Amino acid sequence: MKAWILAKKENFNSYENRRFHKEAEQMGIELQIVGPEEFDIVVTKEGRRSILHNGSPVDLPDCLIPRMGAGTTYFALAMIRHLERLGLFVLNSSQSIENAKNKLTTLQILATNNVPIPKTMLAKFPLNIDIVEREFTYPLIVKTVSGSYGKGVFLCENRVQMKDLADLIEVSKDQRVNVIIQEFVLFGNGKDIRVFVVGRRHIGAMVRIAREGKLKANFSAGGTVAPFDLNPAVEWLAVESAKLVGLDIAGIDILFDGDSYRVCEVNSSPGFEGFEKATGLNVPQEIYHYIQVRLGSSL
Template sequence: MKSWILYKDSAAALKPEAYEIKRLIEAGAQKGHEIGVFKPEQFELLVTAQNERSLLVDGSVVPLPDVLLPRMGAGTTYFALSVIRQFERLRVPTFNTSLSTETVRDKLFTHQLLSRAKLPIPKTMLAKFPIDVGLVERALGFPIVVKTLSGTQGSGVFLCETRLHFEDLMELIRATQSNANLIFQEFISDSRGRDVRILVIGGRVVAAMERTSVNDNFKANFSLGGEVKPFKPNRDAEWLALESARLLGLDIAGIDLLFDGEGFKICEANSSPGFEGIEKCCETDIAAEILDFISFRL
């Protein structure tokens, strides 16, 4: 089986953050997947009725793969989305689809879809400059979490402990990038410095871990140095992860949950979840699980 991975850099083996790419290549060699890694800039798209010449790789027409696995997540650009859509137009199965990838890269839209289904999420506001600080305080209170609309591995996420801290951050953003797209969320104090990542593949939970921050950081991401340990989700946590993935159309998903009293709230969904931390602490071969799912679906 020929499988292509769409990644931000085709020289994946040279990138220290490309653990997942390396693992997929290793698992592919064991499972009969001929895996190629490509970056979006290697493709040329032609919109034409003649499908056979509508996708070029490095300027040449080449045989298409059996499957495409986008691995760009929140970093998926408009051009990368167009490449994925072209593969779909040529009837190459993609996991995840362009639609689900585009959906979850927008954190506000993700929460709009989840809230419509009455799933528990932190109260969320879309920023509008100039910021009405009083309105934000009345609606969400402080501390408050400030997020960019797209971001991954904890980037673009800030905690404002006080109104003054929030006002200073908003003034800085207004002065430097007043057109920035931001959302504000209530801070879930029970989850300060810890959260849960649940990995869903093909409509089933394959592994879960609890992440705990170090150095009093309120973010617990493994990529930021957070400690990880296996987590056994109860029925509520498992249902939230599975239902979130289903509603967002994700075949492969990393669903992040926040602790909230005796229950959970959904923090984020990831269309290209990292799994170095979860393979480190759980006895699960995530790369093999992904490839087995793809083979089953084909």
């Protein structure tokens, strides 16, 4: 079997891509990591010769695994769609990546289907803090609409901090920066749950614990991790969220909320260094086995 992983050039040697390579070698899979900048798309009736790699026609792989997540550019998304239209098996699909890339879109999909989420508001600038304070109480969370690995997440504990942050965003005049305001779910005490879903089934879960005095529990942001025993409620929330967003591969972040839970984020290209450390599971192997089933081939 031949597979491509689509990634940003600076991430070619990431932990995850090294693990994909290592497992591919052990399973006899021909794996190549490629960047969107290496390709040209030609819309033509010539079919599979309508995409060029480094300027030349290329034999397509059996499957494509996009690993750009929130950093998926317009060109990368167009390339993924083009390969889908050429009949390539792609996981995750272009539509599901687009759904997950925008946190507001993700939450709208989940809320429409009665999945519990934190109350969320799209910020409009200049920000009317009086309206924000009618809808929320401090502390509250401010996030960029597109972001991953805990980046672009801020805690505002009072009106002064909220105004300072709003002024900073507004003065930047960067129209590409859209933010959401979200209620702060208190019950986690710096902890959340990450469930890894492959093929619409959970393969395991971990609890992430933020460093003392820190907001972000992400392993990449310095948080610690431990295995988490899935219960039916968390299992259902994770699998249902991945299904609704349309993802074959997903990292579902779930907040503790007293005796219940809320889905916080859905990630289309989840990191798994901390997950493998916490659970001992082999994520690339799980993904390759799923591809095997979908393609009906033996590896």
